Amino acid sequence: MRGALSEIGEALLDLVFPPRCAACGEAPARASPFCSTCDGAIEPAPDLGDGVGAASLFGGPIADAVHALKYGGRAEVAGPLGRWMAGRVAVPEGMAVVWVPLGRRRRIERTYDQAMLLAVAVARASRQPLLRGALRRVRETPPQVGRDRAARARNVAGAFAASRAVAGRDICLVDDVVTTGATVEAATRALRDAGARRVVVAALSRAE
Ligand SMILES: [Zn+2]
Numbered sequence: 001m002r003g004a005l006s007e008i009g010e011a012l013l014d015l016v017f018p019p020r021c022a023a024c025g026e027a028p029a030r031a032s033p034f035c036s037t038c039d040g041a042i043e044p045a046p047d048l049g050d051g052v053g054a055a056s057l058f059g060g061p062i063a064d065a066v067h068a069l070k071y072g073g074r075a076e077v078a079g080p081l082g083r084w085m086a087g088r089v090a091v092p093e094g095m096a097v098v099w100v101p102l103g104r105r106r107r108i109e110r111t112y113d114q115a116m117l118l119a120v121a122v123a124r125a126s127r128q129p130l131l132r133g134a135l136r137r138v139r140e141t142p143p144q145v146g147r148d149r150a151a152r153a154r155n156v157a158g159a160f161a162a163s164r165a166v167a168g169r170d171i172c173l174v175d176d177v178v179t180t181g182a183t184v185e186a187a188t189r190a191l192r193d194a195g196a197r198r199v200v201v202a203a204l205s206r207a208e
Pocket of ligand 1 (some may be wrong): 022023024025026034035036037038039
């Protein structure tokens with residue numbers, strides 16, 4: 001009941017104060033986190049059938065939205081983006097939702113973990129349980145940007161550890177952008193090492 005009331009409250013707030021587009025930050029968002037112009041410019045991700053479901057191909061308005069979320073302090077776009085993701089990447093029934101966490105230092109700098117906010121919204125929209133703190137980054141890693149595939153894999157190898165909360169469970173691993181997949185592969189390995197049965201990845205976007 002409380003959930004239903006808060007959803008009604010959010011819908012009323014959206015009517016009175018229409019949220020701004022997650023990408024351009026200007027025009028009001030309509031049925032999606034985006035204004036109609038940005039919405040029309042988003043490219044779907046090709047289905048590569050490799051266990052990574054992505055809601056979009058990285059670039060254009062999606063790159064702007066990710067930038068706003070990660071570097072522009074616009075934490076409020078995470079909820080609409082996560083709901084939008086859940087509508088485009090079907091999370092199979094019976095999955096527990098986990099996210100690719102930031103390291104402690106970066107989370108303190110940014111004041112929030114954007115993948116966690118996406119995961120909260122994905123779990124809520126797909127009505128699957130969220131496993132908080134089941135995956136943690138045990139080592140801070142320098143940004144992956146500018147590294148080739150092999151260097152990215154080395155950079156994140158052993159960077160994650162998962163708790164026994166994932167043992168025997170099917171896991172939906174949420175991240176914002178998947179590029180070469182090195183980060184989600186390292187996180188998947190940690191989840192499997194802790195006994196996760198199956199891991200599927202749900203990303204807001206993928207770069208290739
Ligand atoms: Zn826009």
